[in-house]
Amino acid sequence: MAALIWVLLAAPLAAAALSFAFRKQSWTLVVPVAAAAVLLAGGWALIVEVTTSGPVTTASGAIRVDALSAWMIAVVGAVAVIALAGGLPQRLSEQRKPGAFAALLSLFLTAMTLALLADNIAIMWVAIELTTITTAFLVASGEGRNSLEAAWKYVILGAVGVAIAFLGIALLSAASAPLGDPTVSWVELLQHASELDPTLTKVAGALAVLGFATKAGLAPMHSWLPDAHSQAPAPVSGLMSGVLLSVAFYVILRIQAITNAAVGPQLMQTLLVTAGLLSLGVTAGLVITQRDYKRLLAYSSIEHMGLLALGAAAGGSLAIAAVLLHMLGHGLIKASMFVLAGRISTVFGSHRIADVHGLLRSRPDLGGPFLLGTAGLLGFPPFVTFFTEVAIIIAGFTRGLAWQMGLACILLLVVFAGIARQALAMTLGAAPGGVGAHAQRWWRQLPIWVALTANAVLGFAAWPLAAVLSQAVAALGGAK
Amino acid sequence: MPNEIYQQLIATSTGVLLLTAILQIWGRSLARSIALLAVQGAALAGLVLTVGVHAGELEALTVAGLVLIVKSVVLPLVMLRSAARIGETREHPAQINPAVELIGAAALTLAAYAISGPLMGPNPGPALQALPVGFSLIFLGFWLLLIRRSAITGLIGFLVLDNGIATVSFLVSGGLPLTVELGVSLDVLLVVLILGVLVIRLQKVHGSIDITELKELHD
Numbered sequence: 001m002a003a004l005i006w007v008l009l010a011a012p013l014a015a016a017a018l019s020f021a022f023r024k025q026s027w028t029l030v031v032p033v034a035a036a037a038v039l040l041a042g043g044w045a046l047i048v049e050v051t052t053s054g055p056v057t058t059a060s061g062a063i064r065v066d067a068l069s070a071w072m073i074a075v076v077g078a079v080a081v082i083a084l085a086g087g088l089p090q091r092l093s094e095q096r097k098p099g100a101f102a103a104l105l106s107l108f109l110t111a112m113t114l115a116l117l118a119d120n121i122a123i124m125w126v127a128i129e130l131t132t133i134t135t136a137f138l139v140a141s142g143e144g145r146n147s148l149e150a151a152w153k154y155v156i157l158g159a160v161g162v163a164i165a166f167l168g169i170a171l172l173s174a175a176s177a178p179l180g181d182p183t184v185s186w187v188e189l190l191q192h193a194s195e196l197d198p199t200l201t202k203v204a205g206a207l208a209v210l211g212f213a214t215k216a217g218l219a220p221m222h223s224w225l226p227d228a229h230s231q232a233p234a235p236v237s238g239l240m241s242g243v244l245l246s247v248a249f250y251v252i253l254r255i256q257a258i259t260n261a262a263v264g265p266q267l268m269q270t271l272l273v274t275a276g277l278l279s280l281g282v283t284a285g286l287v288i289t290q291r292d293y294k295r296l297l298a299y300s301s302i303e304h305m306g307l308l309a310l311g312a313a314a315g316g317s318l319a320i321a322a323v324l325l326h327m328l329g330h331g332l333i334k335a336s337m338f339v340l341a342g343r344i345s346t347v348f349g350s351h352r353i354a355d356v357h358g359l360l361r362s363r364p365d366l367g368g369p370f371l372l373g374t375a376g377l378l379g380f381p382p383f384v385t386f387f388t389e390v391a392i393i394i395a396g397f398t399r400g401l402a403w404q405m406g407l408a409c410i411l412l413l414v415v416f417a418g419i420a421r422q423a424l425a426m427t428l429g430a431a432p433g434g435v436g437a438h439a440q441r442w443w444r445q446l447p448i449w450v451a452l453t454a455n456a457v458l459g460f461a462a463w464p465l466a467a468v469l470s471q472a473v474a475a476l477g478g479a480k
Numbered sequence: 481m482p483n484e485i486y487q488q489l490i491a492t493s494t495g496v497l498l499l500t501a502i503l504q505i506w507g508r509s510l511a512r513s514i515a516l517l518a519v520q521g522a523a524l525a526g527l528v529l530t531v532g533v534h535a536g537e538l539e540a541l542t543v544a545g546l547v548l549i550v551k552s553v554v555l556p557l558v559m560l561r562s563a564a565r566i567g568e569t570r571e572h573p574a575q576i577n578p579a580v581e582l583i584g585a586a587a588l589t590l591a592a593y594a595i596s597g598p599l600m601g602p603n604p605g606p607a608l609q610a611l612p613v614g615f616s617l618i619f620l621g622f623w624l625l626l627i628r629r630s631a632i633t634g635l636i637g638f639l640v641l642d643n644g645i646a647t648v649s650f651l652v653s654g655g656l657p658l659t660v661e662l663g664v665s666l667d668v669l670l671v672v673l674i675l676g677v678l679v680i681r682l683q684k685v686h687g688s689i690d691i692t693e694l695k696e697l698h699d
Contacts, residue, residue, distance in 0.1 A: 122656055126663035133667065136674045145685045149694045152631070152678050159638060159671045160625070163645050166664070167618075170649025171599075173656060182653055184660075199598065200652075227697040286699050295699065 001049045002058035004042055005065060008073065008113055011038040016106035023099020026092040032105040033084045039109065040077025046070035051467045055475075057119070064119035064187060067471035071324060072116045072250050078454075079242040079331035080109060086339035086447035087235025101141065108134040108239065112247050121169050121184045124251050125162065128215055131244055132158040138236040139228050150224075150231035157224040158215060165211025171204035172258070186254055190477070193261030202267055205259035209271055212255070215248035217305050219278035229298035230351070234342025237294065238335035241301040246327040249308055253320075256312060257476045265315055272313035273404050279306025280411040287418035292351045294341050296422055297334065300377050303415050304330045310401075310408055311392040319395035320476060321469040326388035329458060332451040333376040333385065339448060340370045343440075344426075353422050362431035365440045369448050374423040376455055378416050384458035481534050487606045489530040494610040496523035497647065498589070501620040501640055505585045505627075506578075508571045513636050514559045520643055521551030528650055531607050535654065543661050547646070550665045555639060555672055562676035563632050566683045572629040572690055581627055588619035599652065611651050617644025631679045631689040635672065642668055 015035035019028040047070045050056065055066040065073075084105065089095050111134055115127035132155060140151035173182045175197040176189060183189065189196065214221040229237045256268045283303035290296045304326070311323035344366055348356050359367030376383035379390075389412075396405035462469075500520040504513045525548035532540015563569070592615035600608050621641025625634055655661065683689050 120660070122660040123663065126660070126667055129667040129671070133670045133674060136678070140678065140681070146696050148678065148681055148685055149697055152675075152682065152691070152694065153697075155671065155675055155678065156625075156634060156638060159675075160622075160641065163638075163642055167645045167648060170645075170653045170656065173649075174652040174654075184656065203599065226699070231697070290699065 001046070001056045004045060004049070005056065005058055005063060005117060008039060008042045008046075009110065009117065011035055011042075012106045012109040012113060016103040016110065019099045019102035019106060021099075023097070023103070026095060026098045028099045028102045029088060029092050029095055032102050032109065033081065033088070035106050035109055036077055036080035036084050038077075039073060039113065040081055043070060043072075043074030043077045047074060047468045051471055061185060061187075062120045062123060063117050065117060066475040067468050068250070068253075068324075068475045069116050071468050071472050072247065072327075073113065075246065075328045075331060076109070076112050076116065076243050078328065079335050080239060082332055082447045082451045083235050083238030083242055083335035083339065086336060086444070086451075087233070087238060087342065088444075090444070096141075101138070104134055104138050105235070105239075108138065110134075112243065115247055116250065119186050121172065121186055121189075121251075121254070124186075124254070125166055125169055128165075128212065128248060128251060129159070129162050131247070132162065132215070135232075135236065135240060135244070139232040141236075142231045142233050146227075147231040150227040154224045154228040157221075161211050161214025161221055163211070164214075165208045168204045168206070168208030168211060168255075171200050171207065175200035175204055175262075186258070189258045190261055193258055196258075196262045198263050201259060201262045205255055205263075205267060206271060208255045209252050209268065212248050212251045213275055215244070216252060217245050217248075217279075217302050218275040218309055219282040219302060219306070220275075222279065222282065222302050225302060226295045226298040229301065229338075230292060230294035234339050237297075237342075238338035241298065241338060242331035242335035243327075245301060245305050246308075246331060249305065249312075249327070253312060253323075253476060260315075261477055269313045269315070269401075272309040273401065276306040276309030276313060277404060277407060277411070279303065279309065280408055280415065284411045284414035284418070287415055287422070290418070290422060291353055293344070293353050293356065293422070293426065294338070294351050296353070296419065297337050297341060300415075300419060301330075301334060303412075304334075304377075307389060307392055307408075310396060310405070313404075314392065314396040314399045314401055316395055316399055317470065317473045318391055319399070320473045322388040322391035322395065324469055324472055325384060325458070325462065325465070326392070329376070329384035329388055329455055332455055333373050333383070336369065336448040336451040337373045337377065340366055340373065344370070353426060356426045358429040358431040359427040361429075365445060367427045369445075369452060371423060371427045372452055373448075374419065376452065378419060379412075382456045382459055384455050384462070387459045387462075481530075483606075486530065486534050490527065490606050490610055493523045493527040493530060494613040494647075496520070497527070497643070498613050498616055501617050502582075502585060502589075504636060504640065505581055505620060505624060510563050510569055510571060510630070510632050510636075511560070513633065514556050514563065517559070517636060517639055518552045518556040520640070521553075521555070522548060524551060524643055524646060527610070527647065528655070531650070532655070534607075537655075539658055540655065542658060543655055546661060546665055550669060551639075551643065551646075554669060558669075558672055558676055559632065559635060559639075562635075562679050565680050566632070566689060568630060568632060568689065571633055575629060575692070576627060581623075584623060584627070585620055588623055589616045592616040592619055607651055611648060614644050614647030614651060617641070617647060620644070629690045629692045631675075631682060631691050634691055635675050635679070638675075639668075639672070 111130035624637030
């Protein structure tokens with residue numbers, strides 16, 4: 001099975017090389033979609049393999065796939081297929097510099113895959129930094145001069161945040177000195193957690209989580225996120241909001257597993273509850289007065305990352321399984337929503353909420369899925385996000401985070417009201433004049449309907465995922 | 481290596497690290513600040529070499545060479561090229577009083593000494609005694625990012641911060657495996673190259689690289 005792991009790393013890399021070699025050809029835009037499909041299929045194969053016969057290790061231990069990594073690879077693949085296939089332009093020839101764009105997208109997929117496959121935390125760090133590097137020009141390639149401002153803030157804040165995480169990793173290596181040979185191998189650190197130097201581990205864990213929280217878009221380190229996610233082209237926003245945040249959060253989960261085993265859950269619980277509530281608070285404060293619908297979606301991502309942080313803080317098998325499933329549910333919906341937002345801005349020529357109204361009448365092909373997707377983001381049943389949000393909140397209540405979850409519920413209500421009001425203003429009402437009523441071709445609608453349907457079905461038919469989710473929870477130290 | 485020489489070499493290299501960072505906050509010339517960055521990189525390489533040779537680790541030679549090439553030669557050259565393409569040689573007028581800038585730098589250095597106490601343990605060796613300098617560099621890098629307006633100085637601040645993190649991580653962990661160090665250096669190099677390109681584009685599109693004027697995106 002080690003061969004499959006190398007295929008997963010090599011496929012997006014080869015896709016990047018292919019796109020770059022034929023960079024003048026507009027068909028290269030389809031290549032990253034194929035790479036994403038390989039990740040989805042390979043992730044699924046890895047899930048089957050790992051759940052039946054345990055973790056796979058290769059490259060003398062630097063790469064290790066357990067149920068959690070396999071699950072995350074499949075999530076990245078699924079969300080990337082939706083974001084990239086849905087984000088293809090109406091006519092492929094519309095894209096400027098298609099090959100370079102496609103090559104960067106494939107490299108971005110490679111970097112995320114490496115972060116998920118690595119066992120060595122320092123390699124995870126290198127891969128997370130590579131995600132910033134590969135997306136920098138993708139963000140800057142958005143229209144207008146504002147995308148340059150967004151890219152500058154994104155790269156400088158991302159790089160500084162991740163640099164702080166590196167300090168945490170170095171201290172973690174120092175904390176492992178009692179083991180004899182200092183190590184940053186995740187599985188070794190977890191196995192020998194009780195022997196780690198407790199003071200150093202605390203400082204290291206706090207710094208690493210603080211640093212990676214910048215990439216995960218958790219408040220108060222979120223200030224780059226609304227800019228970058230609103231200015232990037234649609235497929236890039238979809239990928240960044242849909243999975244990159246979750247990949248950064250995955251690293252936080254790994255670090256949390258080590259610190260929980262070494263110094264107890266108190267430290268991470270405090271940090272994650274604070275970040276989670278702040279993220280919900282920031283979103284609640286800003287969605288009501290928001291005037292730009294792409295920024296609205298970006299803030300909604302901060303809200304969902306806050307929910308993940310609360311789930312991770314609660315801990316236990318219910319909350320962690322819900323967190324992992326929520327990553328998939330939120331990723332699929334957010335990718336489709338950014339794709340739709342991109343199409344809406346092409347039709348209306350504006351990102352302003354006030355300029356868009358009557359979508360259901362004038363463009364039902366956009367308005368219908370946009371309204372359904374909003375319902376999914378807000379956690380309406382039957383979407384899977386409803387079940388995962390309820391599970392996270394119940395887990396919090398039963399595990400001693402009662403007032404924190406109560407506060408979270410109030411903030412979620414405010415977010416709910418804010419986003420619902422804005423989305424209804426865009427979709428309801430009379431059709432504006434001058435908007436062409438031609439419908440999308442079926443292949444452009446397909447990814448969005450697949451994502452929405454999968455979301456609606458997942459809540460009721462998640463049982464095939466039970467094995468992988470419970471093993472992923474166990475890999476993180478189980479239901480403590 | 482005799483212990484006395486070892487201690488003196490460590491004191492010299494960390495002293496140069498701190499001095500260059502303070503001079504970067506004091507000065508306003510971008511070219512000089514970039515030159516100081518090259519000196520800082522060389523001092524860091526010297527520190528890696530000293531600690532490595534004293535511990536008898538041959539890998540430290542390679543790491544020191546890598547640090548010297550990346551931090552002392554390549555990165556300053558990339559920065560000089562970006563600065564030359566833009567034609568900026570001096571920092572914009574300060575946002576705050578220069579005296580406040582320096583007093584802030586002094587306070588941050590003191591704070592660095594205060595926080596590194598618990599990490600050093602009761603009987604630190606000569607190498608660990610240099611830890612506060614690493615933390616000072618981290619804080620001073622942040623300080624540069626905060627107080628200056630030119631995007632180029634922002635980049636310099638990021639690199640000072642990165643030098644500080646490299647110093648601390650080297651002193652506490654004795655260095656990570658060579659493959660990791662290679663990956664880390666490559667990442668920093670790529671980030672600086674990208675920021676260098678973005679600065680040039682900013683100058684072209686906005687006509688200035690004053691980061692305080694980047695405020696079109698807000699809620």
